[in-house]
Amino acid sequence: xxxxxxxxxxxxxxxxxxxxxxxxxxxxxxxxxxxxxxxxxxxxxxxxxxxxxxxxxxxxxxxxxxxxxxxxxxxxxxxxxxxxxxxxxxxxxxxxxxxxxxxxxxxxxxxxxxxxxxxxxxxxxxxxxxxxxxxxxxxxxxxxxxxxxxxxxxxxxxxxxxxxxxxxxxxxxxxxxxxxxxxxxxxxxxxxxxxxxxxxxxxxxxxxxxxxxxxxxxxxxxxxxxxxxxxxxxxxxxxxxxxxxxxxxxxxxxxxxxxx
Amino acid sequence: xxxxxxxxxxxxxxxxxxxxxxxxxxxxxxxxxxxxxxxxxxxxxxxxxxxxxxxxxxxxxxxxxxxxxxxxxxxxxxxxxxxxxxxxxxxxxxxxxxxxxxxxxxxxxxxxxxxxxxxxxxxxxxxxxxxxxxxxxxxxxxxxxxxxxxxxxxxxxxxxxxxxxxxxxxxxxxxxxxxxxxxxxxxxxxxxxxxxxxxxxxxxxxxxxxxxxxxxxxxxxxxxxxxxxxxxxxxxxxxxxxxxx
Numbered sequence: 001x002x003x004x005x006x007x008x009x010x011x012x013x014x015x016x017x018x019x020x021x022x023x024x025x026x027x028x029x030x031x032x033x034x035x036x037x038x039x040x041x042x043x044x045x046x047x048x049x050x051x052x053x054x055x056x057x058x059x060x061x062x063x064x065x066x067x068x069x070x071x072x073x074x075x076x077x078x079x080x081x082x083x084x085x086x087x088x089x090x091x092x093x094x095x096x097x098x099x100x101x102x103x104x105x106x107x108x109x110x111x112x113x114x115x116x117x118x119x120x121x122x123x124x125x126x127x128x129x130x131x132x133x134x135x136x137x138x139x140x141x142x143x144x145x146x147x148x149x150x151x152x153x154x155x156x157x158x159x160x161x162x163x164x165x166x167x168x169x170x171x172x173x174x175x176x177x178x179x180x181x182x183x184x185x186x187x188x189x190x191x192x193x194x195x196x197x198x199x200x201x202x203x204x205x206x207x208x209x210x211x212x213x214x215x216x217x218x219x220x221x222x223x224x225x226x227x228x229x230x231x232x233x234x235x236x237x238x239x240x241x242x243x244x245x246x247x248x249x250x251x252x253x254x255x256x257x258x259x260x
Numbered sequence: 261x262x263x264x265x266x267x268x269x270x271x272x273x274x275x276x277x278x279x280x281x282x283x284x285x286x287x288x289x290x291x292x293x294x295x296x297x298x299x300x301x302x303x304x305x306x307x308x309x310x311x312x313x314x315x316x317x318x319x320x321x322x323x324x325x326x327x328x329x330x331x332x333x334x335x336x337x338x339x340x341x342x343x344x345x346x347x348x349x350x351x352x353x354x355x356x357x358x359x360x361x362x363x364x365x366x367x368x369x370x371x372x373x374x375x376x377x378x379x380x381x382x383x384x385x386x387x388x389x390x391x392x393x394x395x396x397x398x399x400x401x402x403x404x405x406x407x408x409x410x411x412x413x414x415x416x417x418x419x420x421x422x423x424x425x426x427x428x429x430x431x432x433x434x435x436x437x438x439x440x441x442x443x444x445x446x447x448x449x450x451x452x453x454x455x456x457x458x459x460x461x462x463x464x465x466x467x468x469x470x471x472x473x474x475x476x477x478x479x480x481x482x483x484x485x486x487x488x489x490x491x492x493x494x495x496x497x498x499x500x501x502x503x504x505x
Contacts, residue, residue, distance in 0.1 A: 056315065137350035140313050141409075145364035145416050146340025155363055159354040236396070 010207045018198045025194030026215050028108060032183065032190060033176035036115025040176075041169060043116065044123020045162075047074050049153060051124070052131045074124070081121035087182040090114050094186040107188040115180060119172055126168045130161035163234055170227035174220045191215060262289040263324075264420050264451060265310060265342075270319035272305055279305045281475040283319070287420060292452045294462035294483075297472035298498060303455045304347075306472070307424050310453070311344050340368050343413030343421040347429050349405040351397035357384070357408050358393035361415040369416065376415075383411040387441050403434030407441055420451035427458060459502055463487050471495045 015022070051071060055064055081089065094110050097103040105113070134157050142152035181192035191212060199208040266286040272279045279302045287293055295303045308314040310321065312328075312335050320327050328338050352360050361380035365371045371379070384390040387407040397405055406426055413421055426442070427435045439461055446452055446465045456462060462469050462483060469486040471479040471494075479486060479495050490496050 135350070135353075137346060137348050138352060141344075141346060141350035141352065141412075142364075143313065143336075144311055144339055144342075144344035144346075145412070146336045146338075146368040147364065148336050151367050155367060156352050156354065163354070 007207065010204055011210060014198065014202055014204060014207055015211055018201075021194045021198055022191070022211065022215060025189060025191035026219065028188065028194075029177060029180050029190040029192075030219065032108065032111045032115055032180045032188065033173065035112050036119055036180075037169070037173045037176050039112070039116035040119025040123050040172070043120030044125075044127045045158075047078070047120070047124035048127025048131055048161075049158075050074065051128050054149065078121045078124050081118055082125075085182075086114065086118050086179055087185055089118060090183055090186050107183070107186055110186060111180065111183040111188040111190070114183070115176055119176060122172060123169070126165050126172075127161065130165035130168075131157060133164055134160045163231075166227065166231050166234070170224055173223055173227065177220050177223065178216060263287070263322075264289055266322040266325075267310070268320040268322065270306075270309060270321070271317045272302075272309055272314060273317045279475050280309065280316075283475075283477060285470065285477060285480070287451060287453055289419075289451055290449050291467045292446045292450075292454070292465055293468045293470060294466040295453070295455045295470045295472060296457070296459070296462060296486075296498075297478075300474075301472045302475040303472050304424050307344075307422050307453065307455050311339055311342055311422055313344075336368070340364075340416055341419050343416055343418035345406070345409050345413055345421065345423045345426050347425040349397070349402070349409045349429070351405055351409055351412070353397050355396075356393065357389060357395050357397070357400070360397070360408060361412045364412070364416050379417075380411070380415050383414040384408070386414070386444075387411045388437075401434060402430045403437045406430065406438045410438075410441055410445075414445075420453060421445070423452065423454040423456070425455050425457065427456070457502070459487070459499075471498065473498070 051074060053067065055067060059067075090111070093114055094105060094107075097105055097110075131153075138156055138160070139152055142156045147155070180188070180190050183190055184193035184196065187193065195208050195212040199205045202208065263286050267283055270280055270283040270285075283306060285306075295306065297303050305314060309316045316329065319329075321329055323338060323341070328335075351357075352363065355363060358377065358380055361384060362373070362376045365376035365379060366373055369376075381390060381393070384393060387410050389404060389407050389411060392400055392404065392408075397408070400408070410421075410426075423442070427438050430438065435458070439458065442452070442454070442461070443465055454462075454466075466483050468480065469483045470477055471486060471490075471492075473494050479490060479492050481491075485491075486495065487499065490499065
């Protein structure tokens with residue numbers, strides 16, 4: 001029997017005997033990264049909105065001071081969580097909660113919590129960038145028809161900003177799928193943790209992690225495809241219908257967009 | 261005459277640059293006032309101050325005799341009474357042509373969606389864009405965008421409409437369709453304040469023409485006087501330069 005055939009036999013054998021463990025790991029990885037990305041996205045949107053509130057001549061002094069303090073605290077959060085590795089944050093939060101507050105988190109909720117606040121820190125700046133990238137004229141036009149800042153954000157700016165940051169958000173999601181592997185240090189039973197167990201049982205590291213590799217790739221690739229499809233759907237059709245022409249009122253003419 | 265807006269001693273300073281110096285000026289109901297002048301003379305800033313897109317450094321803006329800079333009226337409520345049409349159109353890119361004209365009515369004027377749509381359709385019909393209600397702003401031409409922008413402003417049924425160089429960003433062959441709409445509006449008795457480089461439009465449509473130079477109003481008179489017999493040397497120099505082109 002050649003070396004190659006032994007190798008593939010091993011891969012097949014390991015997968016056949018351990019697939020429920022791989023499946024459970026992949027499931028946990030997806031649950032943690034998906035929930036973490038969604039919560040992080042919401043944190044990011046909230047912080048992004050707060051950090052782009054305009055301050056002008058009409059702002060009262062107490063409001064301006066309150067805003068400055070809030071902004072400073074948010075900036076601290078962003079800088080600290082972007083500036084330290086998630087693996088270290090996981091250790092600090094998990095063991096810190098147990099030591100200081102006697103809270104014994106179960107690993108998966110702890111993992112979701114860590115991924116969420118970590119993603120939130122990144123998303124906060126991504127959302128802020130998205131809001132700033134919306135043309136100033138959009139704000140002016142909304143203000144000129146009497147919309148307040150909140151109405152402008154909700155109806156005009158955020159829909160455009162969110163569309164613009166979707167690619168960056170899917171990026172975050174993909175990064176989270178891969179980076180949840182560091183949560184194995186706090187014994188979260190995600191894919192990497194489960195793979196290590198399987199490898200330990202069989203004493204076959206290369207074969208096991210090749211399978212792990214493939215599973216990670218299938219997950220990230222599927223997720224990017226789905227998100228790309230959502231982007232296209234959100235952009236709407238590039239064609240539109242004209243209702244009635246000057247000569248034939250019942251006519252429907254389809255105009256196909258040129259710039260797409 | 262019923263004065264909608266009256267400005268007293270308005271000043272606007274950007275850093276060390278005094279853009280508007282002691283402006284006194286008023287617009288009455290039904291008037292069409294054109295503001296002309298060289299680039300950088302403060303025309304657009306004056307218009308933007310009127311709508312509080314720029315906050316005046318000092319002075320008063322009286323809206324029906326009430327000073328709106330005194331915080332006794334919210335900026336949003338006041339702004340809704342004055343429509344604005346921008347040089348760069350500024351249509352809401354995420355909304356269709358129809359929704360561009362509906363969103364303000366529903367959110368600001370609290371109209372129900374059905375009557376808002378009807379009002380929007382009426383004004384889109386008026387500017388000749390009712391066939392394009394489903395299009396997004398990036399699917400129509402500049403002239404069409406500006407006509408939608410006019411319909412959006414009209415849908416709010418403002419007391420006056422401010423135009424900030426509405427044709428300056430358009431290709432020459434598209435200027436006509438927008439000017440035609442504006443002429444019709446002027447004839448219908450709408451109060452309009454138009455910053456423009458279109459001297460033909462100012463001469464034909466305006467009740468009054470205001471000439472501005474380096475942050476002051478140099479001359480404010482009927483078009484016949486401004487164009488045929490200006491009293492100020494600066495007006496004469498400007499007009500000679502513009503009309504020669």
